Amino acid sequence: MSKLEKQFTKTAYDPLDKRHHGAIHVPIYQNSLFAFDSYDQFDEAMKAQLDHHIYSRGNNPTVQYLEMKLADLEEAESAKCFASGMAAISSSIMSVVSQGDHVICVNQAYGPTREFLGSYMSRFGVETSFIDGSSMEEWRSAVRPNTKLFYLESPTTMYFELQDLRKCAELARSIGAVTIIDNTWATPCYQNPTKLGVDLVVHSITKYIGGHSDCVGGVVLGSKELVERIQNNEYMLLGGIMTPQTAALVAKGLRTLPLRMQRHEQSGLQVAEHLVKQSYVTRVNHPGLPSHPQYELGQSQMSGASSVFSFLSSEPLEKMKEWANRLKYFKIGVSWGGFESLVTVNRPVSDEKTSDHSAAIVRLYVGMEDPSDLIADINRAWEQVCNPVA
Ligand SMILES: Cc1ncc(COP(=O)(O)O)c(C=O)c1O
CATH class of the missing domain: 3.40.640.10 (Type I PLP-dependent aspartate aminotransferase-like (Major domain))
Structure with missing residues (x-):
């Protein structure tokens, strides 16, 4: 078992x-x-x-x-x-x-x-x-x-x-x-x-x-x-x-924690893997992705991953905030762990952590919604930010 x-x-x-x-x-x-x-x-x-x-x-x-x-x-x-x-x-x-x-x-x-x-x-x-x-x-x-x-x-x-x-x-x-x-x-x-x-x-x-x-x-x-x-x-x-x-x-x-964590792990990884491929993303910080610099260490001390992670973007902070405004499933808010997916957009803390000179760090919490809806939401919001009249 x-x-x-x-x-x-x-x-x-x-x-x-x-x-x-x-x-x-x-x-x-x-x-x-x-x-x-x-x-x-x-x-x-x-x-x-x-x-x-x-x-x-x-x-x-x-x-x-x-x-x-x-x-x-x-x-x-x-x-x-x-x-x-x-x-x-x-x-x-x-x-x-x-x-x-x-x-x-x-x-x-x-x-x-x-x-x-x-x-x-x-x-x-x-x-x-x-x-x-x-x-x-x-x-x-x-x-x-x-x-x-x-x-x-x-x-x-x-x-x-x-x-x-x-x-x-x-x-x-x-x-x-x-x-x-x-x-x-x-x-x-x-x-x-x-x-x-x-x-x-x-x-x-x-x-x-x-x-x-x-x-x-x-x-x-x-x-x-x-x-x-x-x-x-x-x-x-x-x-x-x-x-x-x-x-x-x-x-x-x-009573539903193990069940919810299974869903969060799968959905979180799906959304993270999608973001890795996006042109506006310079790095995804998710310990469950093999590209995470400490992936092996993570595997040796954790038996799974949850669904809060961040990505760095070289796009301007204001543009990323506009993207967050246009998301429908991801609500703008702190905390995490409930049903709804969440997003926050911040300035990166220091150049050391963002040697690529990223302009924004976006933290996502992937909730219980269908991950394909969340991915579609991310794509649609980005499309709208890049083509505001569309
Ligand atoms: C990692 C982490 N630890 C501790 C806390 C503090 O918990 P609480 O808000 O329940 O006092 C938070 C809250 O956001 C958190 O994200």
């Missing part, structure tokens, strides 16, 4: 609590507190708070159900769900570093993560070095005696470059540092970093895991010890918790 087939079974509903009257979907425990029959029981629960339901800022049964499902899919020991991907990211980072520590982070990580590390955490005496991250030499030379954290995002948000997860985890361990990876792009279906030695995995649940553009959430996964430390500190103290309603929505989305 393939890994993805096994995951179909893992997403099936398995009631934790037999009192659910055969409910076919996880019930929403819409309550802030849980009462006890006796003071002895209450005292017992307070001694082991993580194993009991006392107060929903700590442990709510609907949220806990989702956490167990996610840990199983990600093949991690433990999981904790948060109000957003950024709550999961900031909490996991804060759980690892203290004043005077040093962090190494990939420079093309998700923007707010870079801002959190580079600007916000510097107020508390935590310094971050940003590196490209695709060569191990760079990681080695960035290490300082006080390096406590390697922050990875593989593939990265806009250029879809990879880091060697096994080697990064090995190097970090050898200097006593912790590794955190943002695994939102690959999802638990296509990459399980804890199996490759990474300590903590974070996801924006808002994207593929939720899958329907109807909720915002995040999760941290890893060893019981590290996740419990986050739960006892950043989760309880900062209070960025996931609500039971969101957990129930996500649990519903999770």
Whole structure:
């Protein structure tokens, strides 16, 4: 049985609590507190708070159900769900570093993560070095005696470059540092970093895991010890918790995750392969294409590809924005992971990454529509931009 087939079974509903009257979907425990029959029981629960339901800022049964499902899919020991991907990211980072520590982070990580590390955490005496991250030499030379954290995002948000997860985890361990990876792009279906030695995995649940553009959430996964430390500190103290309603929505989305990822992978590659052949495209950044410079590395640490990728164009930025205006299936918008395909057009970050002097970087999210409709949409919009009267 393939890994993805096994995951179909893992997403099936398995009631934790037999009192659910055969409910076919996880019930929403819409309550802030849980009462006890006796003071002895209450005292017992307070001694082991993580194993009991006392107060929903700590442990709510609907949220806990989702956490167990996610840990199983990600093949991690433990999981904790948060109000957003950024709550999961900031909490996991804060759980690892203290004043005077040093962090190494990939420079093309998700923007707010870079801002959190580079600007916000510097107020508390935590310094971050940003590196490209695709060569191990760079990681080695960035290490300082006080390096406590390697922050990875593989593939990265806009250029879809990879880091060697096994080697990064090995190097970090050898200097006593912790590794955190943002695994939102690959999802638990296509990459399980804890199996490759990474300590903590974070996801924006808002994207593929939720899958329907109807909720915002995040999760941290890893060893019981590290996740419990986050739960006892950043989760309880900062209070960025996931609500039971969101957990129930996500649990519903999770049941179709492997099925959706199969479709996204196939459609994404089809659209990417089409774009490679277009005259206005100078490079397609998609880790699932054999032309990706780190394709082999990708094959060695991911079992599939999702459907967010970018392409560079030497056409003027304004022309590419006009092309985006004319697309019908691709909506202009941030985020991804729901039904609708999406597009954003930006200026490339630096000449180093675009030695061909591209003028625009276009990020596409390929949704659930028929890929032949999406390709026709791309062609029609380009035709209209080039021949505006047609
Ligand atoms: C790769 C990646 N990580 C993290 C986040 C943050 O997630 P959220 O918006 O759920 O806080 C995003 C959101 O766009 C993202 O794209």
